[in-house]
Amino acid sequence: MLKVSQRGQDMPVSPFRKLGPFAEAARQQGKIVYPLNIGQPDIETPAAAMAAMRTADVRVLGYSHGAGTESYRHKLAAYYQRANLPVAFEDIIVTTGGSEAILFALLTCLNPGDEIIIPEPFYGTYTAFAIAAGVTIVPVTARIEDGFALPPLADFERVITPRTRAVLICNPSNPTGYVYSRAELESILGLCQAHQLYLLSDEAYREFCYDAPYVSALQLPGAAPYVVVLDTISKRYSACGARIGALVTLNQEVYSAAFRFAQMRVSPPGLGMLLAEAAADLPESYFDESKAEYLARRDLTVARLQAMPGVVCPRPGGAFYVLAHLPIDSSDAFGQWLLESFSYENQTLMLSPATGFYHTPGLGRQEVRIAYVLNRSDLAAALTCLEHALREYPGRTTPQPATALDAATRPS
Amino acid sequence: MLKVSQRGQDMPVSPFRKLGPFAEAARQQGKIVYPLNIGQPDIETPAAAMAAMRTADVRVLGYSHGAGTESYRHKLAAYYQRANLPVAFEDIIVTTGGSEAILFALLTCLNPGDEIIIPEPFYGTYTAFAIAAGVTIVPVTARIEDGFALPPLADFERVITPRTRAVLICNPSNPTGYVYSRAELESILGLCQAHQLYLLSDEAYREFCYDAPYVSALQLPGAAPYVVVLDTISKRYSACGARIGALVTLNQEVYSAAFRFAQMRVSPPGLGMLLAEAAADLPESYFDESKAEYLARRDLTVARLQAMPGVVCPRPGGAFYVLAHLPIDSSDAFGQWLLESFSYENQTLMLSPATGFYHTPGLGRQEVRIAYVLNRSDLAAALTCLEHALREYPGRTTPQPATALDAATRPS
Missing domain, CATH: 3.40.640.10 (Type I PLP-dependent aspartate aminotransferase-like (Major domain))
Structure with missing residues (x-):
């Protein structure tokens, strides 16, 4: 019988695309969905x-x-x-x-x-x-x-x-x-x-x-x-x-x-x-502008996340991602819930459950990746959504003791 | 010790590129080299x-x-x-x-x-x-x-x-x-x-x-x-x-x-x-012009090759290649000799030894692929070079008996 190869069967669905259908459905309901899930910069190509x-x-x-x-x-x-x-x-x-x-x-x-x-x-x-x-x-x-x-x-x-x-x-x-x-x-x-x-x-x-x-x-x-x-x-x-x-x-x-x-x-x-x-051939200065923009977004993202109860967010030195610990039972369930069951002022956000970034099974269940690839105003609105979502989410967990995680929040 | 993988070692040099250095050297000597070796059309992109x-x-x-x-x-x-x-x-x-x-x-x-x-x-x-x-x-x-x-x-x-x-x-x-x-x-x-x-x-x-x-x-x-x-x-x-x-x-x-x-x-x-x-979105007629051009090139190529003593060239129905049997000892040696040791009116040609197209070792030693991807005037000049080369090539062999191969020269 015809059967695709074992490696073809093993090939995973892109972790970046799993929530796609839920985001699509949310948009069709008329919700604004802020895509913080994928590393697609919004900066114009030079x-x-x-x-x-x-x-x-x-x-x-x-x-x-x-x-x-x-x-x-x-x-x-x-x-x-x-x-x-x-x-x-x-x-x-x-x-x-x-x-x-x-x-x-x-x-x-x-x-x-x-x-x-x-x-x-x-x-x-x-x-x-x-x-x-x-x-x-x-x-x-x-x-x-x-x-x-x-x-x-x-x-x-x-x-x-x-x-x-x-x-x-x-x-x-x-x-x-x-x-x-x-x-x-x-x-x-x-x-x-x-x-x-x-x-x-x-x-x-x-x-x-x-x-x-x-x-x-x-x-x-x-x-x-x-x-x-x-x-x-x-x-x-x-x-x-x-x-x-x-x-x-x-x-x-x-x-x-x-x-x-x-x-x-x-x-x-x-x-x-x-x-x-x-x-x-672009001059060095080309990067200054985009870097300054991303730096401001990082600082905004980290400051907002660190201010949310139960959230642990190291301050990363590069790229345009943060990986944050949230007081939730399951990053996959939370990601889906945000799109399916939640909105704040008719807005919600899409983020990447960190389970897709760990190879060891079970890790990343309380962590999400947020890509700060939107302009600061949209980013702030998305983070406000997240703040409200963390209050409402039925699978919210008791925050970890602050002492154990304090070190991670120091500027790196 | 660091060592690349077995598959990395097994990976062949592209058969289309093996003669490249010899062509380069011929051009540096001032020879005109007609590239009939690679399927790079000369037709303009629409x-x-x-x-x-x-x-x-x-x-x-x-x-x-x-x-x-x-x-x-x-x-x-x-x-x-x-x-x-x-x-x-x-x-x-x-x-x-x-x-x-x-x-x-x-x-x-x-x-x-x-x-x-x-x-x-x-x-x-x-x-x-x-x-x-x-x-x-x-x-x-x-x-x-x-x-x-x-x-x-x-x-x-x-x-x-x-x-x-x-x-x-x-x-x-x-x-x-x-x-x-x-x-x-x-x-x-x-x-x-x-x-x-x-x-x-x-x-x-x-x-x-x-x-x-x-x-x-x-x-x-x-x-x-x-x-x-x-x-x-x-x-x-x-x-x-x-x-x-x-x-x-x-x-x-x-x-x-x-x-x-x-x-x-x-x-x-x-x-x-x-x-x-x-x-x-291009209309069907787009292909008419390029097809007519390639058809004329095919007919020119096949007719010229079939007229050369000892050459067997089926008349193919498509693509822009012919695979021809030549009266030579080694298509690899001949391909190199054309670039290194031969010229006719300061011109020569580059073709693909058919050994690169056979998986069974030893096959293709008397066959070459010619891509008719040049305009007819260059193509004719290149085939004239080939005709002279087949007369001069030291590794020329006795032509096969015509009867055995006659069938192949019938229009397909």
Whole structure:
């Protein structure tokens, strides 16, 4: 009998889309639904970059080099160099979004059945890529009490087996917004050196660091053979739909194998590359404006959440997410209830239950991710909805003792 | 020690790129090199579609639905209906080129270690996708003496094992240009029904049929549960760089699993979709002009090749390739010699050794693929070069007896 593959059956529904039908129904009832569930920035794609793409003299939109056009790779290398990453254009493979960089890295660095350690909570879609690549995710749990800092190295050491091939970090983190310090990066690189593991570093949110300059794992002394940077222009230039990312490594063996995977699909999206090439030319000051906006949104979000009884919200240093503990029985039930059964002044909000970000079953039931991707006025209205919802929600729990969680609310 | 994965090591260098460095060197010596090696059409991307993409009112280039925008899927469904394929918009997943459709189909229909039967010679890159997906290709050899028609069903039956899950056909075929007749499609579908195999049908060249109207496997009675169409706009609208394809199936279980793979990478390229949506609106007559041009090129190519002593060239009904037998010792050596050691009036040509299209070792050593993707004047000049080269090539062999191969030169 015809039957789809086991991996096809195992493939999860995107955790970001589960609540979609409920949001749709709420909107059809006439409710305003604030979408704080997905990392789709509302900032306009840079007009100069769009204009450059639109006016490019393209008559035959042909295949490019499998690693992307040389002209874009040169501009991207210059961008990395300005960000203090020691990257030349030959170290770059332009990919179809950060997604393809993740897939190529897993296919290149791990065999089927090999293990990759990832601090949880993590970007839920890593699970889907791991299933596609046939590799096993081994989580190490970061704690909200520590503001989601890097778990102790001993926790990593404990789960390393002969099948362990790599560690994957997301820095700044989706979903926690945590930014690893140089000392944390050095310690995780040291672990990789000691155990001969690749260090995959997802740097999609590099430009969104609010409290300190960004440090990439690739900048560290001795990083070159170990580190594979997974990158994307999606968030950096609010160009998610362009589907342009990059795999960057100074390890020639990894580059060569990843490039052969890239040749398989001939070339990355050509129109997106034109946009990305122009965006790479934007002045440093381009980020100032969007960063200032996100910083204000972060401060608003964290302040409002911390003021709600029973809510614990670390103050993250980057990305545009917070992961907050709420006094609720089930983040999945709460997320659905917000859309199905609640409204405040005919408004409600959509958030991401954190169960989708933990690999360990049972974790994240009292946590939600909030993406501060709306303008401050909508964001404030959404948080007001949340405040009212937490008073009304039938599954509200007794708040945790404040002392245990106090540490997490200190500015990081 | 750090070591890339076995699949990373196994991943082949693209067979289309192997001769690249030699072509580059020839050009640096000042030679004109006619590129007949790659299926990159020289026809201009439709100006109306480019203009629609350029003028679309896009402020935030955001993620789309994982299966592509509804508006594009509706237009694409209408295109399929005009082509007599019974496809609704819910049956379509827009993919990042035909490449991603191939990958998703393999991941969805086969488990690692499962087998897929593919008539050879076939598009060499299937091998790379099979390695990425961990599946095993089992070739069934089509013969130049038969004009590369579908091999006898008994040849398929002979290689079916308990691990066989699917048959993959490319129709019209890259690299042979052969177009399967309705009877051939019915027989291969019957085989799939009898053995409960998926039938993956790569229809990238659907619009390039010169001698008879196109028949898709999906049009056949009883096809719905079995057939997965792999499609792309790359050749249809000369828009290879847009990276827009589609996976189309009426099998809901396959659709659902493939869609979850599609959600993994969030969405297909947004700018390319704008282009594709406008292209789907082009009138039928759009294809008349490009088809007439390719038809003239085919006839020129086949006539010139058939007139060369010792050359056997079936007259293919579609795509823009011919696969010809040449009186040479090694297509790989000949392809390199053309670039390194030969010129005629300071010109030479680049072609694809057919060894890259056969899975069975040793086959294709006397065959080359020629893509007729240049204007007729360049094409004629390139074929003149080939004619001279076949006289001069030191590895020239005694022509095969004409009788054995005569059948293949009949119009198909």
